[in-house]
Each structure stands twice: as C-alpha cells, then as structure tokens.
Amino acid sequence: MSPSDLVSSHTISVLVDNEPGILARVVGLFSGRGYNIESLTVAETDARENLSRITIVTKGTPMIIEQIKAQLDRLVPVHRVRDLTVEGPHIERELALVKVKGTGERRVEALRLADVFRAKVIDAKTDSFVFEVTGNSDKVQTFVGLMEGLGLVDVGRTGIVAMSRGSEAL
Amino acid sequence: MKPEEPATTGADLLVKALIDEEVEVVFGYPGGAVLPIYDSLFKQNRLRHILVRHEQAAVHAAEGYARSTGKVGVVLVTSGPGATNAVTGLTDALMDSIPVVCLTGQVPTHLIGNDAFQEADTTGITRPCTKHNYLVKSVANLARTVHEAFYVARSGRPGPVVIDLPKDVLMNKHDYTAPDKPVQHKSYRPQVKPEASKIEQAIELIAGAKKPVFYTGGGVVNSGPKASKLLAQFVHMTGYPITNTLMGLGTFPASDKQFLGMLGMHGTYEANLAMYHCDVLINIGARFDDRITGKLAEFSPHSKKIHIDIDPSSINKNVRVDLPIVGDAGHALEELIRVWKSRQPRTDLKALKAWWAEIDGWRGRNCLAYKQDNETIKPQYALERLYHHIKDRDHYITTEVGQHQMWAAQFLKFEQPNRWMTSGGLGTMGYGLPAAMGVQIAHPDSLVIDVAGEASIMMNIQELSTVAQYRLPVKIFILNNQYMGMVRQWQELLHGGRYSESYMESLPDFVKLAEAFGAVGLRCHEPAKLDDTIKEMIAVNRSVVVDVLVDKTENCFPMIPSGAAHNDMLLGPDDKAAKPMSEEGMVLV
Ligand SMILES: Cc1cc2nc3c(=O)[nH]c(=O)nc-3n(C[C@H](O)[C@H](O)[C@H](O)COP(=O)(O)OP(=O)(O)OC[C@H]3O[C@@H](n4cnc5c(N)ncnc54)[C@H](O)[C@@H]3O)c2cc1C
C-alpha cells in the first residue's frame, strides 16, 4: 500500500453562519459524496456574529480528506475550514453521561472506577448512578467499556469538540 | 414622528431587484404561489417574460441564454410541481457551471411544514442540485437576498441558485435595498488572482517541456470571452498543441493548426494520444472528468500536470496534479503571458519538432473518416454539409444528447466561445430545444440550430409552442436514426447486440408535427438532396424542423470504452473485437 492509500482520521473545525439548513448542507455533503462521519458536533459559538462551530471527525485517504475540506469550504455560508489534525497540536474533548444500575459490590466498583476516571456523579439513587465523564474519546470509550461489566444501562455522548493549542483563533 | 409607510410589496421589490441586477428576460410559468409576482410583471415593461410550456424547459432556456451571453439566466416557477419540474434543469446547470437564478413560489410562511396545497420542501429538494439556495422568511430580507443570489450565481465557479419565496413575503411591504457595489460577501469570496510564485513555476515547467499539451475546458468559457483571446495568444506564443473538452469547444479556434480537436471518450486519436504521451499537461478550466480520463491509473502516465481552476474542489479530485493553481482562467493566462514575455524562455525546439511529427503521424490516421455512399445519408455527412452552409454566418449551436451530440462536437467547428451549448455533465436529453430558445431570445438575428436526435427531441417537444408564440426562428436539425443511437451503440459493442428497448417505435411524422405547431417541416433522405434541404432551412425566416433520415446503425468513433486507457481506443467498426471489455469497465457508465 502506498502512502496515498492510507486511511487516517482527521478532526476538522468549520466556522459557519448559524442559519437554518446549514447542518443539512454539511451532512448532505457527506452523505451525498459518500464521505464518512465518525463524530459531529455543532453549536452556536458567537451570538453577536451569528456564527456556529462544527467539529467533524472523518476518515479517508489524503486525497479524500483534501476533497472534503475543499467541498466544505465551497459551501456559501462556510467562513473557515481548518484541519486540526494536520495543522499542529490540538486538544480534543468529549463528554459522556453514563447510567449504571446495580447494588452491592458492583456499585462500589463502579464508583471506584469513576473516581479513577475523574467522572462526576451527577445523579444518584440507591440502585443507580449517572456519571459525567470528560476527556478524549479513548478515555470516554474506556470508561464506558468498563461500565459495561458493571450494569451499564444508558450512554449519551456529545461527540468531539476540538481546538488548536496556543494563542491562535480558528 | 410617524414612521414612513413602506410602499412596496415583496413582489414589486423583487422585480425592482431583478432590474437592478440588469435582468432583461425571465423564463417562467405561473401558478398560485407566484401570482403576486406575475401581477408585478404585468404592471411594468422593463422585464420581458417568456412563457415556456414546462418548467424544465424554463431552466434550460435560461442556461442557453446565460451560456451564449455570459449573463445570469433567470427562471420563475410556482411552488410544488413548478419547483420539482425545475430540478432536472437545476442539476444540469450545476454540473455544467451555468449561472442561473431560479425564483420558486412557496406556500405562505405560516403553512410551511403543513403539507399545504402545492407545498414541497424546495430548499430541501434543491440543496444538492444548486450552488446555494435561500428561503426568504421576511420581506425585509428579500431585496438583499436577491442581490446576494446573483452574486453567488455569477462569482467563482458559476452555478444555479434558488430563492424560495413564500406568498406572504411577496405580499408584505417593505423598503427597497439597492445592491452593494462592489459586493462584499461575508463568507463567499472565491480566489480570482493566482499566486505569483505558482505562475513562475508553471512557466518553468511549460518552457522546459519536450512533449507538452494544453487541455482546456468550460472554465475558460466561464471566465469570459477575453480568456479565450488570451488562451489563443499564449498557445500561439508557445507553439504547443491544444485540445478542448466538450464544454471547452470554442475556447480555441478549431481551424487553427495547433488544435487537435476534442479529447476524451469520443475525442480524436491525436488528442487522446497526445494526452497519453505528453510530458507536461497544462489544464486550464477543465475538471478531469471521467469521460476524459478513461482508466485513471493509465491517464497521462508520464506527464507533470499543471491545473488552473477557480474551484479548489476540482483540483486533485480525480487526478493528482503536480502544480495546482487556484484562480480565474483569464487572470492566470494574463499572468502567464506577462511572465513568458518578460522571461523570453527558450523552448526545446528540436524536441517540439519531433513531438509535432509524432502528432502529425497520429493525425494521419484520419480518425473521423467515414464512407458516404449515394444511398443513405451518414450523420457525419449531414453535419459536414450543415457546417459548410453555416460557417460564414453568425450562428449558435445547441444539441440534445446522444450520438448526434458527439458528431456535432466532432464535425462542427467552433471558432469562438459561447457559440456552443450542450449538456455535458448531466447529459440531459431534452436540453437542446429549450436552450436554443434561450439563445435565440438573446440573439434574435442570429442563426440558432438545435442538432437533435429523434428520441431526445421528444423530451421537450412541447416547446415548439413557445417557439411559435414568440416567433423564434430556431432550426431543429434532427439526425433521425430511429434509435436511441447512443444506447444502441453500447448494446452493440458491450451487450452482444441485444437491442433492448432502444428502438424508437411509433415516431411521429416530424413534418406534420412541425406544421401542427406552426413551424415549417422538411424531410430529407437522399444524400443528393441534403444541400438543398439545408439551404431551405436557412432561407426560411421561421422555425424549421428538419427530419434528416440517416443511417440507422452508424456508430460514433473513435471511442474509448469505459474503463479503458487513452491508448486503447476503438477507431472504427473493424476495431471492435480487439479486446473484450474489462469487468470494471462494464460497471462504469
Ligand atoms: C454522451 C456524452 C458523451 C461525452 N463524451 C465526452 C468526450 O468524449 N469528451 C469530452 O470532453 N466530454 C465528453 N462529455 C462531457 C463530459 O461529461 C463533461 O461534461 C466534460 O468533459 C466536462 O468539461 P470540462 O472538464 O471542461 O468541465 P466543466 O464541466 O465545463 O467545468 C469547468 C471547470 O472549470 C472550472 N472553472 C469555472 N470557472 C472558472 C474560471 N473562471 N476560471 C478557471 N476555472 C474555472 C470549474 O471549477 C470546473 O472545474 C460527454 C457528455 C455526454 C453527455
């Protein structure tokens, strides 16, 4: 396999006008052109300028990743497209809410692991907890995996938000 | 103090905005949701409305108008079925980068989402087939949105833009907003000027080439007529060979000896072999379409590739290039010429001489040759004769889709841009007649000819009624082979001659059909009478339908079968058994 066939994961930040239909444009672009979305988050980030930030994690060969960025950039309401994966060091975070049901030893073990992962207890009943865990996706995934053996009943994940390190803005 | 009563309804604002955008003609079809606009149109005389007979035709007419003038084509249709009928035209304009603004009616804002009468999610449906679209929710935004839509449609890589207009927005009142000049869009600002250092690198590569070829496309047409002038100037300065895509025909004079003809699936032997063997390939405003590249792995395998394109997403999409240059074709050519002049590079004349000798050898194969007898008219012959009679007249050509389209590309010669309108990217049968109407509206005194197939012409035949209403003298030159010839050809070559559903049963009598619509009908089946028929077609100052009965089984050659490489071309009927088609090839279209 030559390097040009190597598939890798990229985290892309997109600054867009916060207007109706913008998410449909972005998602439609990915489905219509057969690109893959591993994670997608979106929320308004600048109310005064009416801007939203979309963070997309996608996978592809270098040529496909380049296409994805060019295609995104060509959408009229898109202001900026940045590939955080290639543009130097960046940080990624994801938040998950994890509901675990159980009593006795399993309950104690869940609480102990939550502590190791710095997950917060945000709801507690005598037979259940809801934990809030934050970190990179691997950490969140590992925590959720561990809870599977301890009475996991529900998970909600935000998907990834990401930012470059240092003083530069998007 | 009492605020001033805003005097203008949305519909009137819309008309004013169109006039400010220098619109002269609107192609449309009325309906409930757009009645306020039709009312405003009725009360003025600056905008001309052309009533088509199907909304798809309105878009193709606007495309023909746009492509032949360089202006934005404008369409007006009603909600629901009006909008959905326009979808094929919009997709066509998107694929071929044609600037169009399409105004669609919509149910009033408070009914949106209620499955109201003639409601369709127009912005949802047209999102993937427009460059951009808008739903105007308040009359306060209407004029500004119209101005923005025109800016988006014509800037950068042009394309179709839809503005969806709820009926209440058309009836509410507001003040007018004039267009900003120049427009400062907050996010859409395509790069027009190429990077200087890239131009320097390009000159170095171009000057050092031993086997160069220019490959130019629709982007040069999009850039405006000046770009074609600059292209000819630069190509002459270098002395290098040049080939055009289907969309790029006319960007370089076809009669020039440096011109190799069209390239690609039905391109010439010399153009395709030059692409295969070249060492430097200079792409200006073409998009490495699959009809051009054939088998990607074997596409121009020995060349360094330069690609000048205004849309970064066209670059490195199908073919990896060595020197990408983002910018407008005209601007880039201006810079290339300037730097070439100042550097006075010395090209390798000896190598170039050998390269031209090689090319002349390929030319010697005479790949477009055909045999005309006294019995049946060969389609190629019909087009050669047509060209003979129109070449000294001011003329425009449109086509439908199929073999006749490819023969038109091969046998009609284009000396200037904007004279050739064809559906390249989408390949829409039914494009040619409405496109010809749009061209004729823009150029009332010119000769406008739709080169048609008998199957394609049936797809928008109702437009003969529009032609009659506006007394458009368009000529419809049907190469009638009684088959969906292009389909038949593939079935012959790739599906063992099983002609499944490609014979055109129950064709109408085109002469009578023409007469029924108030046009003149002519028929010709003898080679000896062809010239007279063509002369009569031109002489009659009315719309004419010419039914030319041609050889039913003629195939269009050369042909690079799908999935094959440029040096693997079928040159004629005796060539077909050379190689069975690959399985990967069979799945391609
Ligand atoms: C039956 C059939 C057979 C066909 N066979 C052939 C064939 O044999 N040969 C052939 O060539 N085609 C053929 N086609 C057409 C083919 O499908 C494509 O439509 C065509 O090749 C594309 O032409 P193009 O590359 O010039 O690109 P276009 O579609 O014209 O695109 C223009 C390119 O230029 C860029 N551009 C736009 N504006 C500018 C500007 N101002 N400056 C710089 N760049 C700009 C755009 O971003 C785009 O990349 C066939 C079509 C049909 C229906």
Ligand SMILES: Cc1ncc(C[n+]2csc(CCOP(=O)(O)OP(=O)(O)O)c2C)c(N)n1
């Ligand atoms: C709307 C549409 N439907 C189907 C096709 C597929 N198609 C391509 S060429 C062709 C046949 C065209 O026949 P005709 O107009 O007679 O032209 P000919 O090839 O015979 O010159 C067909 C069906 C198409 N291009 N467009």
Ligand SMILES: [Mg+2]
């Ligand atoms: Mg036919």
